[in-house]
Amino acid sequence: MAERFEFIFYWISKKSFFRVAQRTFITLMPLLLIGVMAQTLMTAFIGYDSWLYNISYAYQFIPTWLSDNILYLLNSVRFASFNLAGLLVAYLAAGYTAKLFQKDAQMAGITSVLTLLTASYNGNQPNPASTLPFNAQLLDMNMVLLPFLLGYLVGNIFRWLAPKQGHQRFEQLAGLDVRVWQAAKPMLVALVIGLLLALGIYLFKTKISNAVFNSLISTELSTNNILKGVGSALLITLLALIGIGYPVVALNNSNNSGAAVANMNNALIHSNSWQVPYKYLGSELYTGYASLSSLVALALIITVLLVMHNRYKRRLAGFSLFPAMFGVPTGFLAGLPVLFNPVYLLPILIVVAFNMLLSALLLWLNWIPAVAFPVLVGTPQPIAPFVATNGSWRVLVYSIILLVIDVCWFRPWVKLDMKVQERVANDEKE
Amino acid sequence: MKKNKGYWLILLALLLSLATIYPTYAWMRDSNKEMSQRRQSKMTPVIMLPGSSASINRFNQLVTLLNQNRKEKHSLLKIQVDQTGKLTYTGSINRNDHQPLIVVGFSNNHDGYSNIKKQAYWLDEAFYQLSEDYHFRNFVAFGHSNGGLIWTYWLEHYYHSYDDELNIKRLMTLGSPYNFKENSIKMKTQMYSDFLKYRKRLPKHLLAYNIYGGESYTSDGLVPENSVLAGKYIFQNQVKSYMAINVTGDDAQHSSLPQNTQVVNLFKHYLLDKDKHRLRFKLQPRR
Numbered sequence: 001m002a003e004r005f006e007f008i009f010y011w012i013s014k015k016s017f018f019r020v021a022q023r024t025f026i027t028l029m030p031l032l033l034i035g036v037m038a039q040t041l042m043t044a045f046i047g048y049d050s051w052l053y054n055i056s057y058a059y060q061f062i063p064t065w066l067s068d069n070i071l072y073l074l075n076s077v078r079f080a081s082f083n084l085a086g087l088l089v090a091y092l093a094a095g096y097t098a099k100l101f102q103k104d105a106q107m108a109g110i111t112s113v114l115t116l117l118t119a120s121y122n123g124n125q126p127n128p129a130s131t132l133p134f135n136a137q138l139l140d141m142n143m144v145l146l147p148f149l150l151g152y153l154v155g156n157i158f159r160w161l162a163p164k165q166g167h168q169r170f171e172q173l174a175g176l177d178v179r180v181w182q183a184a185k186p187m188l189v190a191l192v193i194g195l196l197l198a199l200g201i202y203l204f205k206t207k208i209s210n211a212v213f214n215s216l217i218s219t220e221l222s223t224n225n226i227l228k229g230v231g232s233a234l235l236i237t238l239l240a241l242i243g244i245g246y247p248v249v250a251l252n253n254s255n256n257s258g259a260a261v262a263n264m265n266n267a268l269i270h271s272n273s274w275q276v277p278y279k280y281l282g283s284e285l286y287t288g289y290a291s292l293s294s295l296v297a298l299a300l301i302i303t304v305l306l307v308m309h310n311r312y313k314r315r316l317a318g319f320s321l322f323p324a325m326f327g328v329p330t331g332f333l334a335g336l337p338v339l340f341n342p343v344y345l346l347p348i349l350i351v352v353a354f355n356m357l358l359s360a361l362l363l364w365l366n367w368i369p370a371v372a373f374p375v376l377v378g379t380p381q382p383i384a385p386f387v388a389t390n391g392s393w394r395v396l397v398y399s400i401i402l403l404v405i406d407v408c409w410f411r412p413w414v415k416l417d418m419k420v421q422e423r424v425a426n427d428e429k430e
Numbered sequence: 431m432k433k434n435k436g437y438w439l440i441l442l443a444l445l446l447s448l449a450t451i452y453p454t455y456a457w458m459r460d461s462n463k464e465m466s467q468r469r470q471s472k473m474t475p476v477i478m479l480p481g482s483s484a485s486i487n488r489f490n491q492l493v494t495l496l497n498q499n500r501k502e503k504h505s506l507l508k509i510q511v512d513q514t515g516k517l518t519y520t521g522s523i524n525r526n527d528h529q530p531l532i533v534v535g536f537s538n539n540h541d542g543y544s545n546i547k548k549q550a551y552w553l554d555e556a557f558y559q560l561s562e563d564y565h566f567r568n569f570v571a572f573g574h575s576n577g578g579l580i581w582t583y584w585l586e587h588y589y590h591s592y593d594d595e596l597n598i599k600r601l602m603t604l605g606s607p608y609n610f611k612e613n614s615i616k617m618k619t620q621m622y623s624d625f626l627k628y629r630k631r632l633p634k635h636l637l638a639y640n641i642y643g644g645e646s647y648t649s650d651g652l653v654p655e656n657s658v659l660a661g662k663y664i665f666q667n668q669v670k671s672y673m674a675i676n677v678t679g680d681d682a683q684h685s686s687l688p689q690n691t692q693v694v695n696l697f698k699h700y701l702l703d704k705d706k707h708r709l710r711f712k713l714q715p716r717r
Contacts, residue, residue, distance in 0.1 A: 055450070055457040268466040305436035314436060321443050373462055379454060380447035387458050396451075 002416070009420045012342045014427070016100055020152055021340035024092040028085065029316065029335030032141070035081030036323045036331040038074045044326035044378025046070055051326070051378040082330075086139035086147035089243075090116040093148050097155020103162045107183035111190045112154040116147050118194030119201065135201075137246070141330065144243035148340075150197075154190045161186040213239075213247045220247075220282040221257035226360045229282025230353050233290060237352045240292055243339055245330075251283055252293060252327070260284065263372040273372035273389050280360050281370070288371035288385045289402060290355035296348060297329030297338075298381055299406035300414075304336065306407070307414045310421075326378045343420060347413040351406055358402070368395050467565040468595060474568045475523075475560070476504075476701055477532045479553065481575025481605075482545075486510050486520070486535035488574070491689045493531055496698060504702075505530045509560075511552040512537045517559060529702055532560065543621040546576060550583040557584075561596060570701050571601045574688050575653070578603025578640075579621070582664065585636075586628040593633065602639040602701055605687050607653040609660040625664045636669040639700055641693060643682040652684035 012018060045052045046067055053059065053067075094112030095105040120138035137143055163182055171179070220232040236247045259278040267273040289295060301324050304317040313336060320332035338344045362368045371388040379387055382403060386396040480488035486508040497503045505524040509517050511534065523530040534556045536549050560566075573581045581601060589598065609615065609622040618626075642658040643650035658674075665672040681690040 051454070054461075055453045265469055268462065268469045271462070271466055302440050305440055318436065318439055321439055325443050325447060373458070374465070376454075376457075380450060382444070382447050383451055383454060386451070387454055390462055391455050391458065 002412075006416060006419050006423070009343050009416065010423045013420055013424055016097065017152060018340060018342065020093055020096045020100065020155070021148065022337050023096045024089060024148065024151070025334040025337040025339050027092050028088060029331060029337075031081050031088070032085070032334050033316075033319060033331035035078050035141075036320070036328050038077035038081070039330075040323040040326050040328045040378070042071060042074045042078065043328065046074065047377065049377050051376040051380075054376050082141040083136065084139050085141040086144055087113055087116065089144045090147040090151040090154075093151025094154040094158070095151075097152050098158045098162070100155075101159040102164050102166070103155075103158040104165050104179055104183055107162075107180065107187070108155050108158040109151075111158070111183065111187045112151045114187070115154055115190045115194035115197075116150050118191060119146075119150070119197035121198050140246075142245035142249055144339075148243060150193075153193070154186075157186045157189050157193075158183075161189065213244075213250070217247050217250050218257070220251060220286060222259050223282045224259070224278045224280050225282075226280050226285075226357070229280060229285055229360075230356050232282060233286040233352055233356055234349055236286070237292060237349060238345075241333075241339060241341075241345055241348065248291060248293065251287055251291070257283065260372075263370065264374065267370075267372040267390065271390065272392075273369040274366070276370045276372050279363055279370050284371045284388075285356045285359055286352075288388060289359045289399070290352045292333070292348070293324075293327045293329055294381050294384065295355065295399065295403050295406060296351055297332060298324045299351070299403055300336075300338070300344070300348075300410050301329070301332055302403075303407050303410040303414050307411060308418060310418075325380050325382070327381055327384075341417075343413065343417045347410060351409055354409075355402060355406070359398075362398065368392065368398055371395075464565065465595075468567050471565050471567050472528050473530070473564060473566040474528060474570060474599065475530045475532050475564065475566055476570045476572055477534060477557070477560070479571075479573040479577030479580050480533065480535055480539070481573075481577050482539055482541040484535070484539060484574070486533050488535070489531075489533055489688055492694065492697070495689065495691075495694045496531070496702070502527070506533070507531070508533045508535065509556050510535050510537065511556050513552075515552060515555040517556055523564065541576060543619070546579050546583055546621065549576075549580045550587065553580055553584050554588045557588075557592075561592065567595070568597045568599050570599050572604070572697070572701060573602075573606060574604045575606060575684065578606025579608065582606075582608070582625055582632075585633065586625065586631045589633065590631060598633055598636055600637045600639070600701060602641065602697065603661065604641050604693060605643055605650055605653050605658060605684050606640070606661065607657040608664060609657040611654065611657065612660075613648075613654045613656050615656060615660055615663070622660060629664050629668050632665065632668050634668070634670060636665075637700075638665045638669050638672045639696070640665070640672065640674045641687075641696060642674070642676055643684060643687050643690070644676050644678040645683050650682060650684040650687070 042050065044050050047053060048059075048067070090112040091109040095109040098108035099105040116139070117134060120135040121133060122135040123133055138146060162185070165179070216232055216235060219228060220236065223229050223232070236251065240248045259281050260283065263273070263276040263278055263281060263284070266276045287294060301317045301321050304313060305321070308314055308317070316332060316335045320329065320335070323329065324332060333339050338348070359368070363370060369389045369392050371385055373388050373390045375384050375388045382399055383396060385399045386392065389395045478489055480486070493504070493506050505527045506521045507523050507530060508520040509532065510520070511517055523532075534553055536552050538545060538548065571581050573579070581603065585598070585601070608625060609617075610619045612619055612622075640658060640661045642653070642655060644655065645651040648655050662672065662674065675696060677687070677690055677692045679692070681687070687693055
């Protein structure tokens, strides 16, 4: 059975789509890791709403001008690494695809950036002179699915339309001229695709990201029905795993839905959260126990540290452990990679459902109170549910047990991933 | 990285997050307690601002009239804010008083837009302290003359930092010259243009009352009617409701407005609850 699994995943991993995906995201990882560090410092330590800043009462002894300036710099690092990551994804995806079929990787990359920018043109901006007239959401790290697909497509256009390229060390100028002009045909085809996409977005007035996912998010934010909650949580996680992190981010940020506020008011009045009106609120179950940025990615990182032999993956896990503990697992998800990795898709979805259902069961048995009190951004994830229940020790013990269960669950899957990687590596050596 | 190092790292992470339980817990307990006090608070203070050149004693007569024939008197707290933002208190709030009256006055009580901006800042100093001390969730605002302008400025520039926790229910301005001495809406003063510019920041749920006196047909003796009525373009279609009320007869002159009988009745009707004892008596079932 295990061998069969191994073979299936090995077979899938050999597909060009996934080979390109893994390479793209691993290449992007260093950049994201830098952004993750800045983000962690902001959301957990220095930001005005952050965890450490508040619990240490830092506002009493750190002057505002100092934290303002630090935040400014950190923000610049974060924006630089996250907000235009789509361009890099498009470039890398096209490049790796072209390379895989011995086509011109550089020109494919450039073409792919051109196509993406064309598709994401947004001329409705009030002041294009000072702000770029592009739809920022399409270029953001939280929307890399489209840039990736586009890059892969452009790479394939080069595969079909461009002549084969041998490897050249440092090509002569004359050779470069030839190569550049050979890219003209695929470039034009790609441009047409970009234009069609731009036109589609313009004609259908699609508010990319917001409108498309709003109903999904609002279901999760308002449903008290466990099955509905788990269903939308699974969908949201699936989207996150294929590069659409927007719904997860939206859930983590806004906790102002009517149901959540009603819960909080009830909890604050009673000083405990045993009798909140929406006990099984989807968003709270998900963000408290089952989201990638709560316990799930943390458990996976711990498993990698415990099980994997590859020193680079271990180093990545080491660097990602603390950010993930404070709720920022992005770099790790790209670097292992977890994004677009068929091996981790199933176990992560199962663990999300399991964590939510187990928590709901314990809520139903009245063994633990609901997550309802406000939590500071960047509170260490293992103790976040404890804080969100106004200090219920049962919940603290439960979250740690849950973390251990998740680690045990991931163990065989990480081992499977190791075996698959080994087979792929052996193949590539030959 | 050796394998052992991984174990240490995990251990360190878990220990660190457990070590922070106490400070996190302490902070959480304090903050939840404060939020819960605010949620449970039934107090709705009426915060009153006098106009330019007036002291914190400006509303003494009004308060006396408001408390006439009431079993439960409203308590009165006066706060003087000096130019450095230091607060001096006179009077106090009764613990059981659900609707205390709070007067905030400024040592620099001069007229002019630049002073109004400063006064709004000083108001905010006093307001912040009040919100910390009394944990109220709702409040009602009243301003005579320039006091109404200070409130409007404060609502447009300071209120947003409280609006998660606090809620302004009603705003009553009395003879407030939104366009200063200008008689025509076409001549916009800098202040009025700014009020219009930031009007979108006014809270949507606010009930606004704009009362003005009529000594002559066009003014209350000091402030032109059209300057007061210019408030319409600030509040109407932005807040939940806006009502302009013209008061004439005795004491309709600008400076007498706070003790005008009709104004006192409007104040009672729109800003205060009915006398509690009487209400309870009325609601008792007949036997």
